[in-house]
Amino acid sequence: MGVRLTINGDAVEAEDGTTILEAAGSAETYIPRLCYHPSLGSSHGQEPVEAVYREDGEFRNDGSGPDDGYEGCRLCLVEIQGRDGLFTACDTAIEDGMIVETETERIKAERMTNLAGILKDHPHACLRCAQQEGCSRTQCSTNVPEDERCCPLLGHCELQKVSNYVGVREDLTKYVFADLPRHDDEPLFTRDYNLCISCLRCVRACRDLRGVDALGYVFQDGKAVVGPTMNLSYSESDCRFCGACAEVCPTGTIMDKDLPKGEREDVLLPCVANCPAGVDIPRYMDLISNGEFSTANAVVAERIPFPGVLGRICFHPCEDECRRSELNAPMGICGLKWFASDNADAPSVSAKPSTGKTVAVIGSGPAGLSAAYYLAGSGHAVTVFEAEEKPGGMLRYAIPDYRLPPDLLDSELSVFERLGVTLKTGTRVGGDGLKIGDIQNDFDAVFVGTGACLSKRIPVEGAELENVLWGLDFLKDVKTGAIDSLAGRVLVIGGGNVAIDVARSAIRLGAEEVQLACLEARDEMPAHGWEIEEAGEEGVVMHPSWGPRRILGDVGVMGIELVKCTSVFDMDGCFAPEFDGSETMTIETDMVIMAIGQTADLTCIEDAGIETSAGTVCVEGCETGDKGTFAGGEVSRGPSSVVEAVADGAMAAAAIDIHLGGDGDIYSPFMVPGEPDPNVGHVEGFAAMERIDIPKRDIDERKACFDQVEMGYSEDQARAEAVRCLRCDLRLLIEPVTLPPDMWMELNEENVAEVPAIEGVVQLLNEEKMIIVIQGTQDMHAELEAKLGTETKARYFGIDADPMYSKRENELMQMFLQQFGKMPEGDGEGDDLDDLF
Numbered sequence: 001m002g003v004r005l006t007i008n009g010d011a012v013e014a015e016d017g018t019t020i021l022e023a024a025g026s027a028e029t030y031i032p033r034l035c036y037h038p039s040l041g042s043s044h045g046q047e048p049v050e051a052v053y054r055e056d057g058e059f060r061n062d063g064s065g066p067d068d069g070y071e072g073c074r075l076c077l078v079e080i081q082g083r084d085g086l087f088t089a090c091d092t093a094i095e096d097g098m099i100v101e102t103e104t105e106r107i108k109a110e111r112m113t114n115l116a117g118i119l120k121d122h123p124h125a126c127l128r129c130a131q132q133e134g135c136s137r138t139q140c141s142t143n144v145p146e147d148e149r150c151c152p153l154l155g156h157c158e159l160q161k162v163s164n165y166v167g168v169r170e171d172l173t174k175y176v177f178a179d180l181p182r183h184d185d186e187p188l189f190t191r192d193y194n195l196c197i198s199c200l201r202c203v204r205a206c207r208d209l210r211g212v213d214a215l216g217y218v219f220q221d222g223k224a225v226v227g228p229t230m231n232l233s234y235s236e237s238d239c240r241f242c243g244a245c246a247e248v249c250p251t252g253t254i255m256d257k258d259l260p261k262g263e264r265e266d267v268l269l270p271c272v273a274n275c276p277a278g279v280d281i282p283r284y285m286d287l288i289s290n291g292e293f294s295t296a297n298a299v300v301a302e303r304i305p306f307p308g309v310l311g312r313i314c315f316h317p318c319e320d321e322c323r324r325s326e327l328n329a330p331m332g333i334c335g336l337k338w339f340a341s342d343n344a345d346a347p348s349v350s351a352k353p354s355t356g357k358t359v360a361v362i363g364s365g366p367a368g369l370s371a372a373y374y375l376a377g378s379g380h381a382v383t384v385f386e387a388e389e390k391p392g393g394m395l396r397y398a399i400p401d402y403r404l405p406p407d408l409l410d411s412e413l414s415v416f417e418r419l420g421v422t423l424k425t426g427t428r429v430g431g432d433g434l435k436i437g438d439i440q441n442d443f444d445a446v447f448v449g450t451g452a453c454l455s456k457r458i459p460v461e462g463a464e465l466e467n468v469l470w471g472l473d474f475l476k477d478v479k480t481g482a483i484d485s486l487a488g489r490v491l492v493i494g495g496g497n498v499a500i501d502v503a504r505s506a507i508r509l510g511a512e513e514v515q516l517a518c519l520e521a522r523d524e525m526p527a528h529g530w531e532i533e534e535a536g537e538e539g540v541v542m543h544p545s546w547g548p549r550r551i552l553g554d555v556g557v558m559g560i561e562l563v564k565c566t567s568v569f570d571m572d573g574c575f576a577p578e579f580d581g582s583e584t585m586t587i588e589t590d591m592v593i594m595a596i597g598q599t600a601d602l603t604c605i606e607d608a609g610i611e612t613s614a615g616t617v618c619v620e621g622c623e624t625g626d627k628g629t630f631a632g633g634e635v636s637r638g639p640s641s642v643v644e645a646v647a648d649g650a651m652a653a654a655a656i657d658i659h660l661g662g663d664g665d666i667y668s669p670f671m672v673p674g675e676p677d678p679n680v681g682h683v684e685g686f687a688a689m690e691r692i693d694i695p696k697r698d699i700d701e702r703k704a705c706f707d708q709v710e711m712g713y714s715e716d717q718a719r720a721e722a723v724r725c726l727r728c729d730l731r732l733l734i735e736p737v738t739l740p741p742d743m744w745m746e747l748n749e750e751n752v753a754e755v756p757a758i759e760g761v762v763q764l765l766n767e768e769k770m771i772i773v774i775q776g777t778q779d780m781h782a783e784l785e786a787k788l789g790t791e792t793k794a795r796y797f798g799i800d801a802d803p804m805y806s807k808r809e810n811e812l813m814q815m816f817l818q819q820f821g822k823m824p825e826g827d828g829e830g831d832d833l834d835d836l837f
Contacts, residue, residue, distance in 0.1 A: 003016050004099070006100065007023065007100045008102055010029070012024070012027045014531045016094075019093055019094065021076055023094050029102060030257060031102050031299075036076065037204075038736075040201060042079050043201070043204060044070065046185065046204065047070075048065060048218045049216035051229075052216050053228055055828075059218050061218035062219060062221070064249075070656060072090070076090045077110055077114075077294055100486075113775070120172065121178070121197075122159070123149055123175050124172065124799050125148055126160075127150065127159075127164070135155070137152065137154055139369065145177070147522055151195055157251065157252070159250050161198065161740050164740070180193035186233060186234055187257075210244055211681045212681070213242050214228060215227070229626075234687075240684060240726065241323075241726050242727050244731060244734060251580050264732075265732060268731055269281075270321035270323065271322050271333065271728075276647035279300055282301055282725060284299040288336055288719060289723045293340050293343045297345075301347050306409075307337055308412050309395060311339070312710070313395075314337070314643055315528055324726055327829040328689075328691070331691070332694065336721060338712055340718075350377075350720045351376055351378070358383070358445075359449045360382075360385065360443040365453075367451065367633025367648050368386075368450075368633070370645065370647075370649025371649035374666040375559075375656060376419040376421050378662060380656075384423050388427050391423055398453075429604040431603045435596070436448075437607050443503065448624075448629065449652075451634045452635065453600070453601055454601050455594070462550050462560075465553045465557050467590060468557060468591075469592070469593045471598070472498065483509065486591070487509050488513075490515070491560055492506070492519055492595055492597035493518070494594065495516075495520045497526070497531060498595045499531060499595035504534070507538050508703060513589075515534070515540070517543040517544075517562055517587075518547075520544060524568060525544065543587075546585060555583055556590070558588065561584055563580070567815070568581060600616055609627055610625065610629065615638075617636045621651065628659065631652070633648045675733065690763065692721040696711065744765060747784070747787065747788070755799055756779050758801055758803075761800045761802060762799055763799075763800075767795065772794060774813055780799050
């Protein structure tokens, strides 16, 4: 049994050790506070540091503060029956039988006085304005100088909401702009000391929650002064840039810089938001930094069935959006995934009990394998049909060994045997092979994941000559051993990743010279920058902005004539190349390999009546128009990445599971989720820590063989790289503050029904929450009821119960007029203020 007490006449029960503030919150009784935060507790008694540093000077603690440290905002004052004085609810523990009052006139007056002490050095003209709701701040009706206005948080500011609840004293002195330091030039966050109210939340978040100590405070002439503890910049004070300070700041002193709009979690964790598979990246960064490699791999494996494969070949869109790049360079996310998979025991995989349902998967590329993995894990009997002799699709037959060793692929695909997946290789669907209609009849659901396995072909004069090859066909021949060496000169046409793989493979096969020509300018080439750079290191000569006019030769290739490409895309971004026919170039070569794209082989669905468009299967999500048949990966989205195909396969598995009567919950965690440690600790020189690139083989060594170019992180390298993570995820664990109850309610029947039929004043606001009516009335309920049936501009309302409603109406009008200086013209409905706007 807990502790029983009374708050404002209501019986409350709470656990022993709970503060009055926490007990009141559990009973939905609001007590104002600013220095208190639910993730930090009370600020009372916090000790100052020796010195803090800002552009306006070094501030050393002068000992002028209270003997017991910081005294807090003192807005949470309450009365306790039987005790003299007022008590701070944030650090006063409850006792059995305690009787607490939170809203007496004495308390309200003292809170207003304490708030005045906080606001005197903070812009507060806007907090006293009758039209603060909905104000843009760009135009001020009372001509308050811009430096004396509130910050852009106005309307969403915690200090503003608390001030409105407590009340701002009429005799509060005018704010004088102090021109304190403002920062817009540091990464990720802005700082404006003119807005600081010295609540110490940021200090405590940095010190107590994160263990970093980059922020501190001192007393100067009795006032708390906040700043970095080592240097005037955050970077040189070893800030971890985790965002905890911005998260807890109740004003605009510390704010996020240039955050895009969107869902909060997606905005704060762009790495996860941009991972098609949704891997919990910050979580495995933390685990690797702490040496928990198997657990880190388990986190990755929850969303990626073959983490070692993706660790080597993923194009890591997560890194493109990593917030660490605002400091210097993004995290080595992909390389750390690789490290975890190579230095961990594979997680134990098991399937749920059999559902008795059967699923056919056509194609064993990344999309098909991903779908098969999650469907088998969900208890369905899965059969995979693969035209080639071994599973893997493009993973096995297109990606060169120097990027993805085949023995690693075989090792990671062994999981399908443990899951009981039936692999029917050498079994073609479509054409002379099996008919998809028969498969649809034999299985409860079908997933088509055949990829884009055909080389795209274009009509070029001379394409029929000997030694004119096509990109994907060439790569497959290399992988199967059909081509094991080259002689002479090779020219590759194309600027994508396949073209780069072709060129680099030709180097390794012994070509005397390898050149590459593409329509795109160098900065437009669709291949990834690091692959283009590595190809150049290995000796591939690039000719950007050139396209093929004709291939020269009689029987075999003797050369190629190129024409200058002046632009590749039109104004709408559509592929529409234009050429300058007067500018040509002829290159002598012995072989031309056309690697200008790939397309899907749709013969597998030719008898199914499944709709297609532009060479791909039409889907909504992953569902075709043929019930029970699903598709994903490149066969439906066109050429894309392996991780996108894996994500498509997982999405399809969830949809198929639901189609078969399941709940669509396909992910089985390999570990019990736990709360990460919020204490990241102090790391010397954190902001300056450079990215550790994955070691590579010597250029001459890698040109001579198909051994893997990148060799992976060592343990020391991996842990050092993982430490660089900003741990943006921890910010999401910070509890939201409790704000005062909103004084404005939406004007609807439900809210009006709660309004009592007594005397008082009704205020009506428009959609921008600007006051348009102040009306005293004998019956507030009836007044609002009448408004519901009219075409009023009002969208919100507030009430103020007062039997002397005429007097209160006049007081509210006077407050309003202090801001505008003129009387509105009435319209017979009360005091209508529309004409002021």
